[in-house]
Amino acid sequence: MTVADGGRKHGATRVSLLDAGLKLFSEKGFDGTSVMEIEAAVGLKPGNGSFYRHFKTKEDLMEAVVHREIEKVRAWRAGEIVSAKGGVSRESLKNGLLQSLEGMEAIKDLMKLLAREYGQGRFPELMAQLKALLLDEGLEAFRKEYRDAIKTGVLRELDPRTLSSIVISALVGYHLSNMYFGAEPGGVSRETFASGLVELMMNKGSE
Amino acid sequence: MTVADGGRKHGATRVSLLDAGLKLFSEKGFDGTSVMEIEAAVGLKPGNGSFYRHFKTKEDLMEAVVHREIEKVRAWRAGEIVSAKGGVSRESLKNGLLQSLEGMEAIKDLMKLLAREYGQGRFPELMAQLKALLLDEGLEAFRKEYRDAIKTGVLRELDPRTLSSIVISALVGYHLSNMYFGAEPGGVSRETFASGLVELMMNKGSE
DNA sequence: GTCTATAAGTAGATAGAC
DNA sequence: GTCTATCTACTTATAGAC
Numbered sequence: 001m002t003v004a005d006g007g008r009k010h011g012a013t014r015v016s017l018l019d020a021g022l023k024l025f026s027e028k029g030f031d032g033t034s035v036m037e038i039e040a041a042v043g044l045k046p047g048n049g050s051f052y053r054h055f056k057t058k059e060d061l062m063e064a065v066v067h068r069e070i071e072k073v074r075a076w077r078a079g080e081i082v083s084a085k086g087g088v089s090r091e092s093l094k095n096g097l098l099q100s101l102e103g104m105e106a107i108k109d110l111m112k113l114l115a116r117e118y119g120q121g122r123f124p125e126l127m128a129q130l131k132a133l134l135l136d137e138g139l140e141a142f143r144k145e146y147r148d149a150i151k152t153g154v155l156r157e158l159d160p161r162t163l164s165s166i167v168i169s170a171l172v173g174y175h176l177s178n179m180y181f182g183a184e185p186g187g188v189s190r191e192t193f194a195s196g197l198v199e200l201m202m203n204k205g206s207e
Numbered sequence: 208m209t210v211a212d213g214g215r216k217h218g219a220t221r222v223s224l225l226d227a228g229l230k231l232f233s234e235k236g237f238d239g240t241s242v243m244e245i246e247a248a249v250g251l252k253p254g255n256g257s258f259y260r261h262f263k264t265k266e267d268l269m270e271a272v273v274h275r276e277i278e279k280v281r282a283w284r285a286g287e288i289v290s291a292k293g294g295v296s297r298e299s300l301k302n303g304l305l306q307s308l309e310g311m312e313a314i315k316d317l318m319k320l321l322a323r324e325y326g327q328g329r330f331p332e333l334m335a336q337l338k339a340l341l342l343d344e345g346l347e348a349f350r351k352e353y354r355d356a357i358k359t360g361v362l363r364e365l366d367p368r369t370l371s372s373i374v375i376s377a378l379v380g381y382h383l384s385n386m387y388f389g390a391e392p393g394g395v396s397r398e399t400f401a402s403g404l405v406e407l408m409m410n411k412g413s414e
Numbered sequence: 415g416t417c418t419a420t421a422a423g424t425a426g427a428t429a430g431a432c
Numbered sequence: 433g434t435c436t437a438t439c440t441a442c443t444t445a446t447a448g449a450c
Contacts, residue, residue: 031239112326116323161393166377169400176380176383185372
């Protein structure tokens with residue numbers, strides 16, 4: 001047990017419990033998931049409290065689950081700072097949007113968890129962290145990218161903050177609709193959605 | 208008890224229970240809300256089961272709550288079919304968007320409830336109804352409105368279905384961000400958001 | 415229509431054998 | 433690190449007095 005990993009305990013069962021926790025909490029909610037179910041999901045005899053050899057409480061598991069997912073997102077973000085140098089094009093914009101949608105897809109369960117538990121008053125610090133990570137940081141990244149592109153006349157003349165807000169809202173809305181209802185809004189595919197959004201963002205003559 | 212109201216029972220306590228149910232279920236979830244809490248919220252002595260003189264089960268209250276809210280939405284929609292005749296303008300578009308945002312604001316609790324309980328497997332018919340009401344019908348209304356405006360060259364040349372999907376996704380994303388995080392995405396006000404979105408939708412020279 | 419009282423079940427959590 | 437057994441608290445729901 002090193003200092004660097006903050007006292008993380010190893011063990012396959014612990015990892016399985018984290019996996020099962022993420023899945024069950026996001027599907028059925030924190031309250032809706034019993035420790036018995038979690039035990040059963042990882043092959044432990046349910047109702048015997050073997051769970052408590054790995055986590056102090058159910059809340060404890062919740063925190064560990066979210067922290068692990070947050071680290072995953074941070075790692076993904078770190079490898080993602082490529083930021084198309086050499087100007088903004090239809091293709092680079094579209095790719096950026098699709099990448100964001102894929103990023104959200106990758107943390108589907110985390111987003112579901114957030115949507116389900118946020119505002120309940122429980123885990124306030126955890127949820128604040130998630131909000132900053134998913135909304136604030138994402139918005140800031142878009143804003144920077146669009147600011148310059150607007151100056152060059154490639155993108156429509158619009159306050160970069162407003163444009164970023166619209167774009168990220170559209171992406172989040174599209175993703176959530178997919179996530180919750182299992183269907184693309186209006187049957188519009190990811191590709192078409194991204195292309196259409198790029199079309200709206202760009203000035204007509206621009207390439 | 209008339210036939211027309213489907214056997215609705217009158218009584219102030221029942222109405223209070225519906226109000227408290229909507230509030231508590233949307234805030235803390237169905238599982239996270241106990242019958243005791245609901246009783247306490249309406250001034251009944253908690254834990255004595257007086258609740259059960261009004262509703263057969265807790266599930267029963269949930270269904271009654273959602274049905275009442277659905278009726279509210281339908282009534283609101285019915286009075287809403289004004290649909291700016293005489294062409295689409297910047298102002299009429301913006302007003303339409305703002306009206307949609309206000310509509311979502313008005314059913315905030317219902318949307319929160321939907322987000323929290325949908326996909327949990329419980330109340331599947333109820334949730335399917337909500338989805339159709341909020342997403343499908345809203346999208347169809349937008350699509351019809353935009354179809355003609357695109358033909359006249361006022362709006363950008365884009366498949367009406369795609370445009371509707373983008374617009375409704377943006378509105379939903381913006382609203383959810385407000386709802387969950389208590390802050391406008393990027394600090395962009397409703398007015399600015401709607402204006403910006405209209406700007407993106409319209410052709411540059413159009414009025 | 416609200417109260418007292420309570421039944422029956424299930425939740426989170428612990429002690430200790432193996 | 434999993435199992436048996438159990439404690440305590442809380443939940444939904446009911447029976448019956450007023």
